[in-house]
Each structure stands twice: as C-alpha cells, then as structure tokens.
Amino acid sequence: MRISVLGGSGLIGRVITKELLKEHEVQVIDIVRSAYSNVDYIYGDLNNIDDIAEKIKNSDYVINAAQYYFNLNAMKAALKSGVNYIDLGGLFWMTKKQLELNKDFEREGILALIGMGAEPGVTNVIARYIYNKYGTPEAIMLRDGWINNSEKIDWSIDTQIDEMIMDAPVFENGEYRYYKPLSRSEEVDFSIGRIRVYLTIHSELATFPSSFEGVKYVDWMEGGTGFEYIAFISKLFGEDREVMGIKTRKYLKEVLKSKGLIGYNSEEPKELEACKVIFKYEDREVTMEFVSYPKDEFDGTQYVTGISPVIAINMKVRGSGVLPPEKVIESETFLQKLKEKGIKLIYQEKVDL
Missing domain, CATH: 3.30.360.10 (Dihydrodipicolinate Reductase; domain 2)
Structure with missing residues (x-):
C-alpha cells in the first residue's frame, strides 16, 4: 500500500516512517526533509488544505504525525482527497472538535481513526x-x-x-x-x-x-x-x-x-x-x-x-466516520x-x- 505521513520528519513521524518502510511505499509530507533517503519526500504545509489534499490523493491511508493543532486541517485534506485518515490524538478539546466531522466522513464512506498512538491509542x-x-x-x-x-x-x-x-x-x-x-x-x-x-x-x-x-x-x-x-x-x-x-x-x-x-x-x-x-x-x-x-x-x-498506527494499517483497519480506536480496532x-x-x-x- 501507499501511505502518506504528514509530519513524517518529526520525533514520532520518524518511527512511523521507518516501520512503514518494512512493508509499504511511503511518502513523507513535511516542511522539513525526511531523515530517510528511501522515501518520497514532498514539502507540504498543513496551513494549505487544498495543497495537502492534492498531495495525498493517491494514498491508501494518510497518517497525521504533525502537531495536534493541525488535526482539523489534516482531516479536511483527507476528506477532500477521499483518503482514510489516522492520527495520534490531540487532547480532550481537539478530540471533541474532530468528532464533529463524523457525518462528513460517513458521507464520503471513509475512516478517520483518531487517537491511534500510545495514549490515546x-x-x-x-x-x-x-x-x-x-x-x-x-x-x-x-x-x-x-x-x-x-x-x-x-x-x-x-x-x-x-x-x-x-x-x-x-x-x-x-x-x-x-x-x-x-x-x-x-x-x-x-x-x-x-x-x-x-x-x-x-x-x-x-x-x-x-x-x-x-x-x-x-x-x-x-x-x-x-x-x-x-x-x-x-x-x-x-x-x-x-x-x-x-x-x-x-x-x-x-x-x-x-x-x-x-x-x-x-x-x-x-x-x-x-x-x-x-x-x-x-x-x-x-x-x-x-x-x-x-x-x-x-x-x-x-x-x-509510532508503531501503533502502523499496526492498525497492517491490520487493514476499515470503517466509516470519525471513530476512536476502541470502536474500530x-x-x-x-x-x-x-x-x-x-x-x-x-x-x-x-x-x-
């Protein structure tokens, strides 16, 4: 499968990227170049939702490992591109806002698996x-x-x-x-x-x-x-x-x-x-x-x-809507x-x- 990793050059993004490379084709989208030479690196700024949507549209999944402040932008990009979405969580208040997008993801028939890290995850x-x-x-x-x-x-x-x-x-x-x-x-x-x-x-x-x-x-x-x-x-x-x-x-x-x-x-x-x-x-x-x-x-x-969202992908997690791990894994x-x-x-x- 082809997986895009938003923020793939960061502390957790590097773990995700390294683990994914064992079985998948990986594209890292970040404002900082990836530490790994065997990935496709593309510059991408999550402030530009349309640009990110265009860059992830051919992916099977997109994992968002960027700072949680960008979770809503990343989800909106996934919606535009019709790609299944996974992130690492984002504190109580952000999770509440993410859940409000449930009907949008259900309408598109795609999954937003939110909080699939360690804790949450x-x-x-x-x-x-x-x-x-x-x-x-x-x-x-x-x-x-x-x-x-x-x-x-x-x-x-x-x-x-x-x-x-x-x-x-x-x-x-x-x-x-x-x-x-x-x-x-x-x-x-x-x-x-x-x-x-x-x-x-x-x-x-x-x-x-x-x-x-x-x-x-x-x-x-x-x-x-x-x-x-x-x-x-x-x-x-x-x-x-x-x-x-x-x-x-x-x-x-x-x-x-x-x-x-x-x-x-x-x-x-x-x-x-x-x-x-x-x-x-x-x-x-x-x-x-x-x-x-x-x-x-x-x-x-x-x-x-970092390994938790990779395990979820390797399990071919599927669903429709914005769902936490306890409802889909x-x-x-x-x-x-x-x-x-x-x-x-x-x-x-x-x-x-």
Whole structure:
C-alpha cells in the first residue's frame, strides 16, 4: 500500500516512517526533509488544505504525525482527497472538535481513526479488551508514568505545556467536571517503579463515556522524570505572551533547540514508559499495563506511539466516520501484534475487593 505521513520528519513521524518502510511505499509530507533517503519526500504545509489534499490523493491511508493543532486541517485534506485518515490524538478539546466531522466522513464512506498512538491509542484498545471480557465497569482510571535518564525532551513541548495549563476533565456521575491541572496526584506502583502522577487533560475522556456507556467515572493522571520541571516552565511560558516583542513559547522552543535538548542525535535514548488501564467493578479490579523500552534510535515513548498506527494499517483497519480506536480496532489481534513488536503487557486481576 501507499501511505502518506504528514509530519513524517518529526520525533514520532520518524518511527512511523521507518516501520512503514518494512512493508509499504511511503511518502513523507513535511516542511522539513525526511531523515530517510528511501522515501518520497514532498514539502507540504498543513496551513494549505487544498495543497495537502492534492498531495495525498493517491494514498491508501494518510497518517497525521504533525502537531495536534493541525488535526482539523489534516482531516479536511483527507476528506477532500477521499483518503482514510489516522492520527495520534490531540487532547480532550481537539478530540471533541474532530468528532464533529463524523457525518462528513460517513458521507464520503471513509475512516478517520483518531487517537491511534500510545495514549490515546493503546490505552483505548486495552480498554476495549477488558470491556469485552467483563462488560461496563463502575470506573476507568488511566495512569501513565515514565523514567528518563536523559535530559532530552522526546515529545511536543507545546502539547506538554498545554497539559500543564488547561483544565482537566473528569467524568463523574454521568457528566464532565473540570479541575485545575495538577490539582490531584497520587503515587502509582508501575512495573518500572513507583511514580507520582498528576491530573491533566487527555483525549480518552472525550470518547470513553460514550464508548463504554454506563461507566460512572473516568480520569487520567500522568507523571515521570522531569514532569515537575515542565510544570514550572509552563507557569512562565504557557500563556505564550509577547514579552519584549518575542512570543514566549517560540523563544522557549528556540532555546531548547539551540541546546540540543529536543529529540536525540548521537545520544542513546534512555526513556521507558508504562501506562495502566484500570477497570473497577463491584467485585473486582482489572488492570492491564503496557511497558515500552528504547528500540534502536527511539526511546520508549517514541517507539510505542509510532508503531501503533502502523499496526492498525497492517491490520487493514476499515470503517466509516470519525471513530476512536476502541470502536474500530480488534483488540486481541492488535495486542498480540504489539507484543510481537516488543511491548510488554502485564495483566492483573484482584477479586472480592
């Protein structure tokens, strides 16, 4: 198949591109040239929807690995070209906006699979797996933690800052309630160690209450190496104010780039990530944790996020409309393929609580 990767030169885009090249013809569309010489590289700016639509029209799928602010533009380009669309997620508020395009994708008879990364993505598929076994729980709790022995930033700094400054949704007793970011925290025992996690905004909250109808409570917490440091930086740069004629976030990103702190060059990636999906029932608690370790030139977070949409494509995922992973991915097959890629899955069940 021919796959177009928007933002294919970025941190996650490189993982996606490398994995796709094992079985598919790949076209990278980005404002930055691809690191791989054996792909078709085309300059493309997601601010120009018509241009992107023209460049992806002969693709079987388009994967959007660009900054999540461009998700709606990428989806509109996919609609114009009639190409099945996949992205990595985009925080709660963006996911809500993406779902509003459902009828447009249904009308065209094509799929927009939104949030098919690690979290969201793997978390959604694990949730479907547990749901298929035991039905609707009283509560779903998502807990994400990481350990990084490097100073490198391996994810979009804009996304990280947004999570630190935007109110966090919690689904409680049939409705959303919003809390200040980081206003709740707890220590979680992951297989990689004990990590303090904090309440932040996240995509799964936008779809779980409807996908698992009847659930009374859903929340998300995350934390790990450097989390408190980014939280402090967000207080200074989060509002993206103009100071002395300079936008604060732009300045921050340029400083980080100049210090070589974004992504990996010659340094060996050292981050590993774990995430727990916890279903609480009246008589039992069911948990599945996934753990991702560094792989080749990629760290754990990059690797698991990048391979997930590729697995979905290799499974020839199909559908019509704007759908989250839990509504379209066959969970047992996906999780088996995830294990074959080196992702560790740990299943636990506590009965008669």
